[in-house]
Amino acid sequence: MLDTEVPVLIVGGGGCGLAASVFLSDAGVRHLLVERRESTSVLPRAHYLNQRTMEIFRQYGIADDVYRISCPPAHMSEVVWRTSLAGDGPLDARDLHRMESFGGGSTTGPYAADSTGPSTNLPQHRLEPLLRRHAEERAPSSLHFHHEMTGFTQDEDGVTARITDRSTGEVSTVRARYLLGADGGRTVGSSLDVPMDGAGGGFTIISVHFSADLRRWWSGDLVLMTHIISPDGEVSVVVATGPSWGLGSEEWALHFRVPPGAAVDLGAAAIATRVRELLKLPEDLDVQVRHVSEYRPEGVVARSFRAGRVFLAGDAAHRQPPAAGGGLNTAIQDAHNIAWKFGAVFGGQAGDALLDSYEAERLPVATRNVSWAMTSLLNYGVLFTSLGMVHGQPEATRANFRELLSDTPMGETRRTVVREVFGTQRMEYQAHDIELGHYYTAGAVLPDGTPPPPRDPMGATYHPVTRPGHRLPHAWLLHGDTRVSTHDLVGSQAGFVLITGPLSEGWAVAAKKAADAHGVALTVVPIGTKTDAADYQDAEGTWAAVRGIDDDGALLVRPDQHVAWRSVQAGPHIDRELGAAFRRILGHSDVTTTGS
Numbered sequence: 001m002l003d004t005e006v007p008v009l010i011v012g013g014g015g016c017g018l019a020a021s022v023f024l025s026d027a028g029v030r031h032l033l034v035e036r037r038e039s040t041s042v043l044p045r046a047h048y049l050n051q052r053t054m055e056i057f058r059q060y061g062i063a064d065d066v067y068r069i070s071c072p073p074a075h076m077s078e079v080v081w082r083t084s085l086a087g088d089g090p091l092d093a094r095d096l097h098r099m100e101s102f103g104g105g106s107t108t109g110p111y112a113a114d115s116t117g118p119s120t121n122l123p124q125h126r127l128e129p130l131l132r133r134h135a136e137e138r139a140p141s142s143l144h145f146h147h148e149m150t151g152f153t154q155d156e157d158g159v160t161a162r163i164t165d166r167s168t169g170e171v172s173t174v175r176a177r178y179l180l181g182a183d184g185g186r187t188v189g190s191s192l193d194v195p196m197d198g199a200g201g202g203f204t205i206i207s208v209h210f211s212a213d214l215r216r217w218w219s220g221d222l223v224l225m226t227h228i229i230s231p232d233g234e235v236s237v238v239v240a241t242g243p244s245w246g247l248g249s250e251e252w253a254l255h256f257r258v259p260p261g262a263a264v265d266l267g268a269a270a271i272a273t274r275v276r277e278l279l280k281l282p283e284d285l286d287v288q289v290r291h292v293s294e295y296r297p298e299g300v301v302a303r304s305f306r307a308g309r310v311f312l313a314g315d316a317a318h319r320q321p322p323a324a325g326g327g328l329n330t331a332i333q334d335a336h337n338i339a340w341k342f343g344a345v346f347g348g349q350a351g352d353a354l355l356d357s358y359e360a361e362r363l364p365v366a367t368r369n370v371s372w373a374m375t376s377l378l379n380y381g382v383l384f385t386s387l388g389m390v391h392g393q394p395e396a397t398r399a400n401f402r403e404l405l406s407d408t409p410m411g412e413t414r415r416t417v418v419r420e421v422f423g424t425q426r427m428e429y430q431a432h433d434i435e436l437g438h439y440y441t442a443g444a445v446l447p448d449g450t451p452p453p454p455r456d457p458m459g460a461t462y463h464p465v466t467r468p469g470h471r472l473p474h475a476w477l478l479h480g481d482t483r484v485s486t487h488d489l490v491g492s493q494a495g496f497v498l499i500t501g502p503l504s505e506g507w508a509v510a511a512k513k514a515a516d517a518h519g520v521a522l523t524v525v526p527i528g529t530k531t532d533a534a535d536y537q538d539a540e541g542t543w544a545a546v547r548g549i550d551d552d553g554a555l556l557v558r559p560d561q562h563v564a565w566r567s568v569q570a571g572p573h574i575d576r577e578l579g580a581a582f583r584r585i586l587g588h589s590d591v592t593t594t595g596s
């Protein structure tokens with residue numbers, strides 16, 4: 001029986017809920033997680049983990065475990081669009097376009113400079129067990145799989161949830177101060193009647209996880225994903241899912257579109273045949289179907305992420321099509337945002353008002369990420385048109401493909417046009433700024449009146465800044481003989497960090513006063529310049545280029561590595577200013593509600 005009282009009840013043990021459990025444990029927040037499935041996901045689904053997610057995993061000591069089994073950059077640096085994977089007809093296995101992806105090839109420079117590590121690829125059925133292990137190591141008796149939340153009520157002081165043990169049918173009652181709905185949108189949001197704004201993608205995707213030896217036909221050792229756009233009008237994408245990578249991947253995920261309501265035989269034999277047909281693989285190739293699932297992509301965002309004592313996170317709060325690979329990343333980053341706030345509330349440093357900043361900060365980010373994915377998806381219509389796909393006219397489509405791939409002057413013209421049009425899909429595969437450049441203009445941040453940096457409309461060029469609301473820029477520092485990132489200054493245990501220039505004396509005193517007054521953990525870290533005695537040295541000069549403060553200035557960094565407040569120089573009243581900043585950030589006086 002689970003009858004118990006707990007500060008936070010997490011409903012859902014997908015990527016969002018499991019990450020939330022890890023983050024809450026390190027923030028010292030007791031919690032319970034219930035997951036209706038018997039085990040973690042058996043489906044590959046999400047696979048791309050962007051650099052921001054990997055930075056967060058580094059903060060919690062998870063990144064190295066992920067990198068150990070995930071796809072190395074060398075095998076995910078290209079994305080390809082082809083007419084088919086195999087086949088020997090004149091229009092078969094022809095490249096339509098190749099694009100550098102995920103920080104590979106000539107795009108490596110900024111990706112490597114701006115973050116502690118590369119983005120990576122690890123499908124959900126391999127990531128979730130790893131997250132579960134980290135969560136259970138921290139909170140051994142807090143995770144309950146095969147337990148479903150079957151209803152809840154809330155009052156002024158908390159939430160009362162009914163939990164059904166699906167193995168025994170036994171029903172328990174859990175009383176929690178707050179409920180975090182990380183259920184993918186199945187129960188929590190709908191029972192609160194929170195409207196979802198947006199629309200469905202208008203088609204269904206069948207996902208097939210299968211094993212096969214594709215090395216003879218795969219589009220290259222650098223390639224993670226191959227989109228198939230066939231002259232017959234079929235559209236699908238194949239993703240390597242490991243456990244080896246590159247040509248040697250043993251498992252694959254094939255996603256293909258079908259019109260809504262279309263009857264598809266989902267039996268293993270029929271699906272294996274479909275896989276061979278879609279990819280034009282030999283009829284006798286051994287294709288072992290592991291799992292089949294279907295879903296309808298949506299682009300929706302909940303109108304509110306908080307209803308009383310209940311918070312929505314991950315797919316429960318926003319759902320987006322797989323294009324641009326942002327769903328799970330946004331979900332993990334939601335959990336990261338709210339965990340330290342729960343820590344501050346239960347640690348007695350903050351009031352409940354701090355929790356309102358979760359929606360103020362995350363809803364605009366989710367809205368932007370969902371729009372980005374929808375626009376990336378819509379852009380496929382432009383690609384299809386440039387290739388000459390004519391809806392409902394297979395003969396015309398085939399004729400257009402023949403011309404496109406012909407050795408004629410018009411073929412060359414058409415290929416040039418296609419190359420330029422396909423280049424716009426870099427918004428999906430080279431979205432460096434979308435992944436790192438998000439910032440909060442309202443919430444637990446104090447805008448300093450400076451304008452944000454310009455944003456690249458194609459989402460590629462990221463500008464590192466320490467403007468309040470932005471993620472702390474990464475720069476390598478020397479700590480003794482060890483190279484550490486500015487991010488490493490912010491541990492996982494929900495403490496604040498005051499990064500100062502080398503002239504830090506006044507700040508140390510102000511910080512002690514503020515920490516004592518608010519009961520917060522606050523570490524002062526002066527970053528020096530080789531000529532002084534600071535513990536952390538900007539030996540490569542990269543911090544100086546982005547720090548945005550003078551030698552006597554300071555940055556207050558939140559436990560989630562976002563800058564909360566900035567003082568470019570030390571004025572005469574720094575202790576008062578720092579104290580006031582903490583009061584506002586922690587929700588003791590007006591948490592700011594307007595952007596700069």
Ligand SMILES: Cc1cc2nc3c(=O)[nH]c(=O)nc-3n(C[C@H](O)[C@H](O)[C@H](O)COP(=O)(O)OP(=O)(O)OC[C@H]3O[C@@H](n4cnc5c(N)ncnc54)[C@H](O)[C@@H]3O)c2cc1C
Pocket residue numbers: 011012013014015016017034035036037045046047048049124147148149150182183184185186187207255295313314315316321322324325326327328329330331
């Ligand atoms: C084909 C495909 C490819 C994708 N590719 C990417 C990608 O490359 N990168 C990316 O970032 N995202 C991607 N996504 C999106 C990603 O899968 C989702 O955004 C992500 O799974 C959301 O995680 P979540 O934990 O919020 O929700 P979910 O993964 O849906 O987890 C919710 C969990 O809650 C449980 N649950 C539900 N109701 C209850 C209840 N009442 N009681 C207890 N438990 C409950 C469910 O069983 C489930 O395990 C992809 C999605 C698909 C379908």
